[in-house]
Amino acid sequence: MRNLSKYFVCLLGAFVLLLTSPVAFGDTLKVCASCPYTSVKQAVSLAKAGDVVLVDGGVYQEAGIEITQPIRLIGQNNPVIDGNNSGQIITVSSDNVTVQGFTLQNVATSYTRDDAAIRVRQQNNIRILSNTILKTYYGIYLQYSEGIVIKDNVVKGENVGKTESSLGNAIHIYKTDDVQIIGNEVQGHRDGIYLETVKNSTVERNVSHQNSRYGLHFMFSDGNAYTHNTFRRNGAGVAVMYTTNVRMEHNTFEDNWGAASYGLLLKEINNSVIYNNVFRRNTTGIHMESSSRLDFRHNDFERNGWAIKLMTTCIDDTFRLNNFTGNSFDISTNGNAQHNYFEHNYWDKYTGYDLDKDGIGDVPYRPVSLYAMLVERVPPSVMLMRSFMVDLLDNMERVLPSIIPQNLMDERPLMKKIDHDNNREFVQNLRQTASAPWRER
Amino acid sequence: MLHKNTLYTLSLLFLLIGAAGCSVEPKPVPYGEANCTHCQMTVSDNRYGAELVNDKGKPFYFDAAECLASYVLEHPEISDKAAYLLVTDFTQPSTLIEADKAHFLQSTELPSPMGMFLTAVADEARAKEMQEKYGGRLLTWEGAKQAVRNNEKPE
Amino acid sequence: MSKTYGKLQVLRGVSVELTKGKVISIIGPNGAGKTTMSKCILGMVLPDSGDIKFKGESVLNRHAYRSQIGYMPQIGRYPENMKIRQVIEMVRDIRKNAPIDDELIGLYRLEEMYDKRMGALSGGTKQKVSAALAFLFDPQVLILDEPTAGLDPFAAEILKGKILKEKKKGKLVLITSHVMSEVEEVADEVLCLVDGAIMFYETIADIKNQTQETRLSRAVAKMMNGGTAL
């Protein structure tokens, strides 16, 4: 048994070696000012399957490079390929291609062609690593492909003073499965990361900020995981729609602060988990519509305008062990019907007491205020925010609820803010005493 | 007499403001500042915005003609009485035209914000020109609503 | 001139000419319009109709003429936290360049109390301040509303002396008073108001002659009863 595993490790090692060393597979075609090849396009067109095209530092004024063989295009000493706004820079038309270590810049807006710095169409096993992409229409654009790694790239557009229609997305993926988008920084585009009909994929440790529309936008993309990403100061925040079985964990949604902004828009997202995320200083932390069977746990909602806007079309959603602090409105909704569960959350606006000292408040907390509902129905009434009358109405309604949804309440609010990492024991205990069954995933 | 005049002017001013608020007419779509009434996405592409103005003059904004169509289908109680149903002329961004009089090109080459590939054009000749260029089919507003109801997407 | 307060007609067509160098006492039963008349002259109450002329010019909606008038209210109330000194300084400030006659201040020994708060003063002392203020600027016309009402007899004497002294200087002094002995002492003429109208306006000598009474109070009472003795 042991021998067998040793053998396996050896084999794996050899395989890794094969992949990483240029000499092991095919020829190396060098490109630089004084090399056999002075043009990337030339070298790429002559490369055979398994070759490496090694480009040394310098600026190459080229566009329309088409990779038709399974090769690796690698930049050394940060070579720059300047597309001079004359169309797409690199088109990948082969499986098993790696593009690594380049700075790609200047691709002009083209309304009907969707030009990108790197474009992949109907290919498998493509790796796009450690590139810097500047001032392009689209950054990385993939369609109808499979087995993709996009890692450690920086995609930076210039969206200041541009209309949305003249901007493309930084990373745009359409009908592609098994994608890993890891450690990229994207900014200044329309959407930072756009996924449409992308399945079984991972989006991890990316930073998406200052994009005109969304930091992350996905539709019809089931079974994906989004973890440890930061979405900051995007035009409208993050929008995810028409998808089931999503895992969103340890993400930070912050400073999405504007008239029509939200941290996260959930539209028809079902059977998904949202754990350990931070929603900080967003106009609306989460806006939820027609989303069901979602599990929210260990999230922090800090200083948002509305922490959660929970429309009545959402049912069977569970909110547990979340912290709500410093939000102007904790929960807002548009109607009386409510079929969602709130339990064991911490609400800084809770004014109840805990006589039996078990850390759980003895009276329920109603996170929806009358005024929040009024604002939902008649937006101009925000003008009366923080007026004495509004406070009075809210307090009266809390004592004698008649308009706010009766069953939208946290019957067991926590007295102390949850420290998500250090309260394990406490949380274990809560789990045993919970009223609704815990759904484990 | 001074203060009577002041009061008079003031009340007149407020009346005017009130009247301005009540007149039933289309308002420009506030791109980037409003959320679509139907899908909640930000209304931001000024080639595709749409608007419904109800009988009282209150505007509802949409990010695409298909969202307007969905809303109209889902809320007949509002849309039947609506004073205006407006879509944007693709060839003249930010210009609103009446949905009834618009020509809708449904073509895969022109993806609209909410995935129905509906592009509105005011001028019929222009619409035909575009159809020749991009392919797809031309629809009336009724046809577009029908397409949205049945979720007919070109493939 | 005429004046109504709500339904109550206080002055009905009072028309009178008052000339300088005389002390004129305005008398009449309570509510006859005495105080209202003097307030009208001072511009504190605006008549509904009619006019008030001072040296031939209308005083309605004017204020400068008041530099010629000294007024002593029936009950002088002052800002509680102000000191006597400040009150006097303030009025002096207002009437800059006016000649100063501080005889009463001296006679009433007000200087000794200059630093007392108005709120802490007795009614009598306040009256002394009021009197002193009325005479302070050597005005051509003096209007005194029940001047001796709150004063001790000694202070009242001082005031009467002062009134006579000013009369000799050729000033016009109007006094409203109920105390007939006092009127007799200082006044030359009596203006009697009943129900807002002038019943008579005569010199004291004439009144006594007409009624054959030696005491003014009896004479006046007789006049008011239509010339028959009580």
Added chain:
Amino acid sequence: MNKLIKYVLYDIVRNKIIVAYTLFLLLLSIGLFQLGGSADKGLLSLLNLVLLTVPLISIVFATTHFYNSYEFMELLVSQPIRRSRIFMSEYLGVALSLSAAFLVGVGAPVLFFAPSTTGLFLVVTGVLITFVFVALAFLASVITRDKAKGIGIALLLWFYFALIYDGLVLLILYAFSDYPLEQTTLALTALNPVDLGRVMVLLHLDVSAMMGYTGALYKSIFGSLWGIGIALAVMLLWVIVPLLSSKRIFQKRDL
């Protein structure tokens, strides 16, 4: 004019209520800043209290003062001074001393704990509100000679502006929610100095952006220099209109 104000001020400054008011505001401000944690939070809590207490104390104090100064004004009226001057001196005396109390009680702590434009707006708003409510107090005072009635009217005015008005607006907004109400709400806000002041400060706090599309609309209106100018002008109208009306009444009435 300034000579007279000087004497009115002499009188008020030594009034114990003004001293108590100053101390009350001072304690409140310091307490809220200490409790609130962040400066913004402190400003917010302060705003709520300022908008409740400043109008109340201003209007009640000014009304009481007006009635208490009746004889003093009588004394002055017998002197060769214009009535309008007496009235304005009284007004400025009361308004300035209340403003001074506010500046010491709230302005100084704000300067110390939260020196920002928002803080400045809060202080400016507080001063303007003081001027507005003293003017309203004087209006209540000249309407009736009866002190109890006058104070009653003043309290009603406060109750109306601080509470009832907002309730009415909420009712209107709710009843007419099918109509475009953005402009109307703006006009309704301008019709209540307390609301106007609150909105002016709120829109300069960070919470403003959270108010969504309408909030952003108002922010763009109030945020521009023009908007601030107009808001301040409307606020001044709230001082001038009741002040001139009451002055007019005062000039024509009997003392």
